[in-house]
Amino acid sequence: MQINNESKGIRINPMGRIQGEIEVPGDKSISHRAALFGGMAQGETHITNFLLGQDCLSTLACLKTLGVEWERRDAEVWIRGRGFENWHEPQDILDVGNSGTTMRLMLGVLAGCPFSATLTGDSSIRSRPMARVTLPLQEMGARILGRQEGKYAPLTIQGGFLQGIQFRSPVASAQVKSAILLAGLRAKGETMVTEPCLSRDHTERMLRGFGVDLKSEGCTAKVRGGAALSGQEVAVPGDISSAAFFLVLGTLIPQGELLIKNVGMNPTRTGILDALWQMGADIQVEEEREECGEPRANLRVRPAQLHGIEIQGEMIPKLIDEVPVLAVAASLAQGETVIRDAAELRVKETDRIQTVVQGLQALGANARELPDGLRIQGAKSLRGGVAHSHGDHRLAMAWVVAGLLAEEGISLQGIEAAEVSFPNFLELIHEIAES
Ligand code: S3P
Numbered sequence: 001m002q003i004n005n006e007s008k009g010i011r012i013n014p015m016g017r018i019q020g021e022i023e024v025p026g027d028k029s030i031s032h033r034a035a036l037f038g039g040m041a042q043g044e045t046h047i048t049n050f051l052l053g054q055d056c057l058s059t060l061a062c063l064k065t066l067g068v069e070w071e072r073r074d075a076e077v078w079i080r081g082r083g084f085e086n087w088h089e090p091q092d093i094l095d096v097g098n099s100g101t102t103m104r105l106m107l108g109v110l111a112g113c114p115f116s117a118t119l120t121g122d123s124s125i126r127s128r129p130m131a132r133v134t135l136p137l138q139e140m141g142a143r144i145l146g147r148q149e150g151k152y153a154p155l156t157i158q159g160g161f162l163q164g165i166q167f168r169s170p171v172a173s174a175q176v177k178s179a180i181l182l183a184g185l186r187a188k189g190e191t192m193v194t195e196p197c198l199s200r201d202h203t204e205r206m207l208r209g210f211g212v213d214l215k216s217e218g219c220t221a222k223v224r225g226g227a228a229l230s231g232q233e234v235a236v237p238g239d240i241s242s243a244a245f246f247l248v249l250g251t252l253i254p255q256g257e258l259l260i261k262n263v264g265m266n267p268t269r270t271g272i273l274d275a276l277w278q279m280g281a282d283i284q285v286e287e288e289r290e291e292c293g294e295p296r297a298n299l300r301v302r303p304a305q306l307h308g309i310e311i312q313g314e315m316i317p318k319l320i321d322e323v324p325v326l327a328v329a330a331s332l333a334q335g336e337t338v339i340r341d342a343a344e345l346r347v348k349e350t351d352r353i354q355t356v357v358q359g360l361q362a363l364g365a366n367a368r369e370l371p372d373g374l375r376i377q378g379a380k381s382l383r384g385g386v387a388h389s390h391g392d393h394r395l396a397m398a399w400v401v402a403g404l405l406a407e408e409g410i411s412l413q414g415i416e417a418a419e420v421s422f423p424n425f426l427e428l429i430h431e432i433a434e435s
Pocket of ligand 1: 028029030032101172173174175176178199200320321344
């Protein structure tokens with residue numbers, strides 16, 4: 001195996017074997033919430049295994065601009081919460097970088113804060129749909145101005161008195177659900193959110209851990225206004241979305257065995273395991289346990305021949321972020337894989353239906369776009385070629401996995417995007433490589 005840095009991008013050469021034990025960095029969704037809820041709570045919140053990716057650092061930076069005091073030593077963070085009543089009007093814009101979670105969850109909290117704040121981010125964030133949160137927050141009473149009538153960032157929000165709502169979200173989105181529930185914590189009466197199928201439920205679990213009386217059943221969650229949060233101890237599990245790259249690599253590499261320790265196993269996030277198992281993967285779940293309201297386990301992966309499957313419906317939100325690397329797996333599976341009901345992929349960090357299909361085609365795979373998904377005809381081998389991340393972290397890492405499995409390897413432009421969620425990705429690849 002060889003990964004050479006070139007002046008323009010990097011070269012990833014094929015690899016025949018991996019071996020070892022690794023831990024992937026902390027879960028991105030849980031790290032964001034731990035920092036945000038810690039900043040809203042009274043008392044100290046102590047977070048361990050906090051993700052040091054750019055996205056979560058953006059959340060910490062925004063909190064500082066809002067007057068929240070915190071200290072960080074490596075992946076350990078202490079937040080000195082004084083309640084969100086004590087947040088102050090930011091003197092400057094809040095820059096969320098590439099982070100949709102920071103933007104949407106922060107809007108939910110700011111909707112109940114009696115001052116104005118302006119949020120923006122990079123070019124990807126400024127093209128992502130925000131009406132899905134600004135419309136319900138406006139209905140609750142927040143005043144929001146932004147490009148194209150508040151549909152796109154930069155957005156300025158003037159928070160204040162809010163009225164609880166019963167909101168039926170048209171999309172299964174944890175960011176939308178969370179934004180409305182967080183606004184609901186300061187609204188008059190009850191706020192209820194129903195989604196078409198259940199998205200990741202970290203907000204519900206963690207708010208309960210912080211002492212909020214949150215009720216949920218099926219696809220509906222509700223809170224009452226006036227709830228106070230109290231500071232907590234949060235041990236963040238490893239991110240299953242980051243583990244996914246190693247699950248696919250460990251399955252499709254010809255030889256070796258890999259143990260990935262302390263992986264978050266929240267059932268709203270384990271769709272990648274279900275999909276890989278259905279495709280024929282050999283992944284064992286070991287030492288299952290629960291800590292801080294979130295299940296976790298060690299995952300042992302060994303090489304296996306995969307076959308194509310159909311993925312759709314309620315399965316989609318459980319693996320939505322893993323589609324790029326799952327598509328790489330599908331291109332090396334026997335037969336066809338079809339992913340449907342996944343139009344949400346078009347509004348992620350990039351239009352991931354388009355960027356994944358075009359990227360796979362450039363590497364010699366047989367992939368086609370569907371309006372709401374992808375159709376991939378697997379083959380015995382992948383040729384390789386030139387790949388681009390388009391600034392999308394999950395594409396960057398999916399292409400590294402493709403390069404390690406491809407006959408000719410790949411030249412990859414834009415690996416630095418991986419910093420968003422997995423800063424030590426290439427280091428871990430080096431660690432398990434055995435040529
Ligand atoms: C996230 C929710 C999902 C996911 C994103 C993180 C979260 O987005 O794709 O990476 O932390 O709430 P949507 O809420 O847009 O589905």
